[in-house]
Amino acid sequence: MFDIEASLDSRLLAEPRNRPTVMFPEALDPRTLEAACFLGRFIRPVFLAPEAEVRALAAQRLGHLGADRVAYTLSESAFVTPESRPDLVEAFAAACVAFGETHGRPLGLAEARALVSEPGRFGIWAVKLGHADMVVGGAIHEPKAFFRPMVDLLAQRSVACEAGIFVLPDSHPDDVYPHNIVVFGDVGVNASMSPRTLAEVAVGTCAVARDLIPEEVLPEIRCAMVSYSNRGSDEGPSPQLVRQAAELVPGILAERVAHSPRYASIHIRGEIKVSVALSRRSADLYHADGLPWEGGPNVIVCPNLDMGNLLYHLYATRFPEAKKFPVMFGLWFQGVDLPMDCTPEDIRLAVKASVMRLHAYGEWKRTPKDTFFRRHRVLVLNPGSTSTKTSVFEGDEERFTEEIQHPAEAMKPFEGKPITGQFGFRKEAVMRFLADKGLGLGDLDAVAGRGGLLRPIPHGTWKVGPAMLEDLKAGQRGEHASNLGALIAAELVAGTATPAYIVDPVVVDEADPKVKISGLKELPRRVISHALNQIATARRYAEEHETFYERINVIVAHMGGGITVGAHRRGRYIDVNNGLDGEGPFSPQRTGTLPAGQLIELCFSGKYTKAELKLLNKGRGGIMDLLGTTDMREVERRVAAGDAEAALVYEAMIYQIAKAITALVPAFDGAPMDAILLTGGMARSPKLVAELRRLTAALGCPVEVYPGENEMAALAKGALRVLSGRETAKDYPPAS
Numbered sequence: 001m002f003d004i005e006a007s008l009d010s011r012l013l014a015e016p017r018n019r020p021t022v023m024f025p026e027a028l029d030p031r032t033l034e035a036a037c038f039l040g041r042f043i044r045p046v047f048l049a050p051e052a053e054v055r056a057l058a059a060q061r062l063g064h065l066g067a068d069r070v071a072y073t074l075s076e077s078a079f080v081t082p083e084s085r086p087d088l089v090e091a092f093a094a095a096c097v098a099f100g101e102t103h104g105r106p107l108g109l110a111e112a113r114a115l116v117s118e119p120g121r122f123g124i125w126a127v128k129l130g131h132a133d134m135v136v137g138g139a140i141h142e143p144k145a146f147f148r149p150m151v152d153l154l155a156q157r158s159v160a161c162e163a164g165i166f167v168l169p170d171s172h173p174d175d176v177y178p179h180n181i182v183v184f185g186d187v188g189v190n191a192s193m194s195p196r197t198l199a200e201v202a203v204g205t206c207a208v209a210r211d212l213i214p215e216e217v218l219p220e221i222r223c224a225m226v227s228y229s230n231r232g233s234d235e236g237p238s239p240q241l242v243r244q245a246a247e248l249v250p251g252i253l254a255e256r257v258a259h260s261p262r263y264a265s266i267h268i269r270g271e272i273k274v275s276v277a278l279s280r281r282s283a284d285l286y287h288a289d290g291l292p293w294e295g296g297p298n299v300i301v302c303p304n305l306d307m308g309n310l311l312y313h314l315y316a317t318r319f320p321e322a323k324k325f326p327v328m329f330g331l332w333f334q335g336v337d338l339p340m341d342c343t344p345e346d347i348r349l350a351v352k353a354s355v356m357r358l359h360a361y362g363e364w365k366r367t368p369k370d371t372f373f374r375r376h377r378v379l380v381l382n383p384g385s386t387s388t389k390t391s392v393f394e395g396d397e398e399r400f401t402e403e404i405q406h407p408a409e410a411m412k413p414f415e416g417k418p419i420t421g422q423f424g425f426r427k428e429a430v431m432r433f434l435a436d437k438g439l440g441l442g443d444l445d446a447v448a449g450r451g452g453l454l455r456p457i458p459h460g461t462w463k464v465g466p467a468m469l470e471d472l473k474a475g476q477r478g479e480h481a482s483n484l485g486a487l488i489a490a491e492l493v494a495g496t497a498t499p500a501y502i503v504d505p506v507v508v509d510e511a512d513p514k515v516k517i518s519g520l521k522e523l524p525r526r527v528i529s530h531a532l533n534q535i536a537t538a539r540r541y542a543e544e545h546e547t548f549y550e551r552i553n554v555i556v557a558h559m560g561g562g563i564t565v566g567a568h569r570r571g572r573y574i575d576v577n578n579g580l581d582g583e584g585p586f587s588p589q590r591t592g593t594l595p596a597g598q599l600i601e602l603c604f605s606g607k608y609t610k611a612e613l614k615l616l617n618k619g620r621g622g623i624m625d626l627l628g629t630t631d632m633r634e635v636e637r638r639v640a641a642g643d644a645e646a647a648l649v650y651e652a653m654i655y656q657i658a659k660a661i662t663a664l665v666p667a668f669d670g671a672p673m674d675a676i677l678l679t680g681g682m683a684r685s686p687k688l689v690a691e692l693r694r695l696t697a698a699l700g701c702p703v704e705v706y707p708g709e710n711e712m713a714a715l716a717k718g719a720l721r722v723l724s725g726r727e728t729a730k731d732y733p734p735a736s
Contacts (some may be wrong), residue, residue: 075726
């Protein structure tokens with residue numbers, strides 16, 4: 001049986017996207033709430049019910065889902081009742097009155113208030129007026145209380161239809177419907193029937209089928225338009241009406257094909273008896289061009305509402321293990337109508353299908369208004385040695401970004417001086433960036449800068465304050481461009497109420513004392529790493545599995561110019577190699593851990609100065625020293641070309657990374673690990689990833705890949721967690 005849910009998931013997750021806001025007016029129906037608990041990765045739910053009642057229902061009825069999944073979903077959701085938003089009720093009521101006047105259905109303001117205060121209509125109007133993107137209901141609402149108002153208000157075309165998608169189990173005869181996939185289109189959504197309406201319904205239903213079922217599964221969409229009787233259209237389309245509709249189909253379908261060539265695989269036949277369409281005899285039907293279908297139709301346009309409902313419930317009852325869900329056509333993906341006997345699986349499939357079509361074919365970018373989920377605007381700064389990466393995020397969406405380059409001539413006045421002297425110069429560059437985007441400091445909700453070399457601190461988002469600025473200006477723990485992040489941020493917001501933050505700087509240290517003991521009292525281990533990307537990657541994994549950083553055990557391997565491998569246990573970053581000083585595996589630019597005795601001999605050999613050794617350790621060591629390059633793509637090309645030396649060095653580096661990963665098993669005190677996460681630039685290499693999967697397979701946990709560093713998004717998310725109230729910003733320095 002075709003796994004349609006896996007297909008929808010893979011398409012939804014194929015690229016990062018904003019999540020649409022989805023209204024659930026039936027939030028206190030346990031089926032709806034259970035379905036929503038599997039949708040957090042794809043949507044932002046708005047439950048139209050008091051939060052306390054939703055949480056009580058979840059505790060009472062959803063224990064089988066696991067506490068993490070439920071808690072994660074509720075943490076990502078908004079809870080609204082019409083009574084709690086009188087401002088929206090008034091706006092919806094006014095719009096309702098105006099709509100009634102336009103459509104010849106006048107009503108008073110008091111009557112309109114009463115109507116829009118019903119959860120179903122409240123949710124529909126929220127979508128209609130841009131406060132949300134989709135409304136899901138019908139499981140407990142009668143059609144006149146949800147379905148009809150939804151179609152009435154949200155219809156974007158003169159013709160609408162509802163398609164019932166069925167993926168039937170293997171026990172169904174496989175020679176009736178190709179791959180046991182069938183879609184029932186219902187003409188009964190439309191108040192009146194004409195040849196044009198019927199033709200639009202047939203093409204629209206087929207378009208839904210083509211959108212949802214990949215061509216490699218169903219190469220052709222074959223539709224049968226079923227006629228009802230010769231007694232006219234009171235009971236459904238007559239054979240004559242169906243024939244007239246069939247004549248209009250080629251022109252309507254041609255418009256679809258012009259919009260997207262994928263619809264060229266649609267073929268529609270008219271005036272077919274229902275007894276033929278639902279049986280093996282349908283395999284004898286032919287294309288309009290006379291060629292056989294080589295199997296029956298997979299789309300059946302039913303002649304009336306009764307037959308559509310009958311077929312849907314008949315197949316649902318006869319094959320309870322079938323995957324089934326409804327999809328609306330003509331509402332521009334804004335509404336989902338549920339059968340009253342739906343299951344949680346039906347609901348989540350229906351929502352996923354509508355969201356997938358919204359992304360793929362609706363050209364949707366983001367919710368027009370941020371009524372229920374505030375899109376805070378955050379300026380993100382990531383200073384490097386010769387550039388300042390600068391981005392503006394609105395919520396999770398990166399709206400503007402630029403890597404501001406600082407030419408050598410402009411940097412010349414700062415040579416040989418403390419890094420802190422650059423912050424005024426760089427601040428002006430950031431101000432020009434904002435001005436170019438039409439933004440001022442008053443348009444920002446926060447500024448997040450890359451954290452620098454501070455005192456060891458726990459992970460999290462930290463307020464930029466006097467003590468932090470004093471430490472960075474003193475530079476006692478080292479000079480590094482990242483020290484400028486907080487300094488620039490503070491300078492930008494000086495004299496305003498806008499907060500400045502840093503997030504997970506390189507000095508994050510949550511390791512137990514035993515981790516820092518070395519065999520020499522004077523040389524305790526220091527914890528300095530790619531903390532920002534390490535923790536952001538672990539958080540991303542947790543979100544994708546609908547849980548929290550505080551509830552997972554993962555090992556993260558950041559593999560870039562330097563390599564750090566860290567253990568993250570239940571929300572604590574408990575062990576990692578000191579990547580700044582070259583400890584751990586050797587990397588493209590760093591030597592990694594060296595044999596201590598031989599290193600001592602080398603230091604006193606007179607062959608190198610202290611500065612030269614430090615450069616060899618960090619900058620000219622590792623792959624650069626061994627193979628003369630830092631470009632891992634070049635190394636892989638040399639390996640593929642048969643270079644034995646390159647192959648040996650490449651294999652050695654991967655082996656050392658795998659050793660570092662497996663060496664962290666004791667950090668979890670015997671608890672099982674959820675995953676190994678590979679990130680950084682080298683995680684883009686399929687060959688390297690495949691080898692690490694093989695070498696770490698004995699740990700018995702999956703290996704997930706998150707290429708790149710994603711630092712800008714990580715900084716923005718840290719600030720957003722504070723702005724949205726999910727996290728409290730910490731004061732520096734931490735209390736001892």
